[in-house]
Amino acid sequence: MRVHWFQHVPFEGLGSIEPWLLERGHQLSVTRFQNWPAGSEALPDLDAVDLLIAMGGPMSVNDEAVHPWLAAEKRCLAEAIGRGIPVLGICLGAQLIASALGARVLRNPQPEIGWFPVQAIPSASPASAPATASADGFAFPPTLPVFHWHGETFELPAGAVPLARSAACANQAFQLGTHVFALQCHLETTPAAARALVEHCGDELIAAPFVQSAEEILAAPPERYAAAQAVLQRLLTALCARSG
Numbered sequence: 001m002r003v004h005w006f007q008h009v010p011f012e013g014l015g016s017i018e019p020w021l022l023e024r025g026h027q028l029s030v031t032r033f034q035n036w037p038a039g040s041e042a043l044p045d046l047d048a049v050d051l052l053i054a055m056g057g058p059m060s061v062n063d064e065a066v067h068p069w070l071a072a073e074k075r076c077l078a079e080a081i082g083r084g085i086p087v088l089g090i091c092l093g094a095q096l097i098a099s100a101l102g103a104r105v106l107r108n109p110q111p112e113i114g115w116f117p118v119q120a121i122p123s124a125s126p127a128s129a130p131a132t133a134s135a136d137g138f139a140f141p142p143t144l145p146v147f148h149w150h151g152e153t154f155e156l157p158a159g160a161v162p163l164a165r166s167a168a169c170a171n172q173a174f175q176l177g178t179h180v181f182a183l184q185c186h187l188e189t190t191p192a193a194a195r196a197l198v199e200h201c202g203d204e205l206i207a208a209p210f211v212q213s214a215e216e217i218l219a220a221p222p223e224r225y226a227a228a229q230a231v232l233q234r235l236l237t238a239l240c241a242r243s244g
Contacts, residue, residue: 001026001051001243004044006073008033008057008092011196015188016229017053020236026051036069043076050243051086052077054093056186058201060152061092061099074100086179086239091150094173094182098154101176108153112168113204114212115220117145118185121162138238140164140173146228147189147220149197151204154184168210179242187232190225194218 003026005014021028035041044052054077064070078100080087089097095105120140140163153169156162163173172184198214205214
């Protein structure tokens with residue numbers, strides 16, 4: 001399977017997604033928007049993409065004047081979604097999907113940085129989900145401690161099914177049809193990825209109700225990472241099954 005992904009800053013990669021894909025023999029290609037518009041970093045030919053993944057970054061999706069590639073990325077995401085290509089967005093990537101589909105991205109009431117639980121939204125459970133929900137009934141567990149690093153949030157695009165929320169953020173995840181998933185939280189985070197964010201964005205660790213210290217963030221035990229990654233792997237399995 002051919003997987004293309006969007007990178008927005010050098011210190012935010014695929015995390016645990018990359019080894020999972022490579023272990024299953026999938027081919028990876030990337031557009032690094034931090035190098036835009038270099039010819040080697042062109043947008044993908046969607047005819048050659050089976051799964052498209054948009055990752056995180058510290059910029060706002062509304063900063064097109066500062067980062068003109070944002071407009072091109074949104075158009076590419078919208079086209080991929082229109083074609084029925086499986087698409088996954090994480091953090092900034094989730095906000096880009098929402099924006100590409102006409103939903104607003106705006107400041108969250110509180111910054112949310114560190115390990116905080118998300119809760120599954122009951123209306124999105126397999127028993128009661130609408131026809132647009134995933135065929136295999138993918139859902140978050142009732143509660144799951146996960147990693148966050150965001151100050152903005154998305155509103156739900158038309159037709160989207162909400163999947164999870166947290167105390168600080170009403171919209172933590174949504175699904176559109178069977179091929180599009182957007183996650184505000186970082187299920188893919190590894191210890192190295194958490195350290196990279198602390199090193200590059202540590203100035204955001206201010207005293208606030210939903211902002212942990214660097215020490216708290218980096219003290220998370222291995223099983224916390226593993227539990228979040230297991231949920232993401234179920235989602236990746238479902239998305240890979242829908243490609244082609």
